[in-house]
Amino acid sequence: MRLRLALLSLICLMGWASAQTASAPLTVIRAGTLIDGKSDVSRRDQVIVIRGNRIESVTDAAKASVPGGATIIDLSQATVLPGLIDSHTHIFLQGEDPAEGGYDANILKYPLAFRAARATVSARRALEQGFTTLRDLETEGAGYGDVGIQQAINGGYIPGPRMIVATRAISTTGGYPLEGYAPELEMPKGVQIVDGPVEARKAAREQLDKGADWIKVYMTHRSWTGKNGELVSQPTLTVEELRAIVDETHGWGKKVACHAYNGIGLQRALDGGCDSIEHGLEITDAQIAQMLKQGTWYCPTLAVYFTDWAPADTAAGQRDRKRASAHEASFRKALQAGVKIVFGTDMGGIPWSEPIAQEFSRMVELGMKPMDAIKSATSRAADMLEMQGEIGVIAPGAYADVVALRGDPLQDIKLLENVAFVMKDGKVFRNDWK
């Protein structure tokens, strides 16, 4: 009897579930040109059927039958793409303008609630520009604030992208600001500081326990030009310390992103088994071979290193120029070798008032094909995030994250800076065509 009742309620539940699916709102997008995020070529005149928050079908307009009762969105004069993915942002950072106190002021001057309010605006800015997913790589001293913003977005309280968050990040003593104050002072740090594999593993456990989707580790810190004009970067964690973090994080089914410029620290990042190299300003041929072998991702964040150089006749100015030239060479080599490259900006280091999509232009200037640059911010990033088929693609089964713009970004990549339509999770957030 009890079993029968249970069975009956199960059947009712199933009926209810399918009724829910059937009653989910239907939306049809007419796309003039579709870049689906995965194919090498764009397609003309496509019809995208969306049920609730998922894409149900994508069909040639000539063959498509538009279901009755659907809301029609006419983007027949537009190029339609999947929602974009920025794999390296900091919503809790608001530029590092020295006139406004630089990096330190972010941590020293502002209440956490103020920082959370500004992070809310940053998240909204990203969504307005068509970035429907962010891998946000640490809060710069704002603790687990990113987990809170993620909850607020998922709960529908504030608009924002899908957030993949890294919480506090990890470095070693002498490996992160705030620094340069009187040695007697115990200054707050922009990351969690660890020394030794035991502390390293414990920090990873704490961050994973409190909601980190990825772990972020700083494997290099200061950089300068050496006697022969070469780029030198101070390493931070040892291989043993990083291995403890990677081992722990992989055990949770999650991944580790390593900030690494070059030299010893970059080598330790690879030997320690990190999943993505962030920045990678100077990668040697042997390191590129190791990345290919290990399947390591490369998130170069070019644009941030190509702006705001110190004057040429200063040590900092020489370092800035050396960083950019080394970065260009590394990016070209990695591209040539077929390293898996994802789009990332370091927004936050760049003020959130600037266009996020400026990174596309840098990637294309340095030799990447426009379609590959788009894939680095769509299906390729989805692969890294292990969300292949769910985001970064316009295909049946994917979340309905859709953007549109005027003109052909394959001809002019800068057009990606002017997205005029944004849908996230089946809901229209912005539509300038209305």
Ligand SMILES: [Zn+2]
């Ligand atoms: Zn960063």
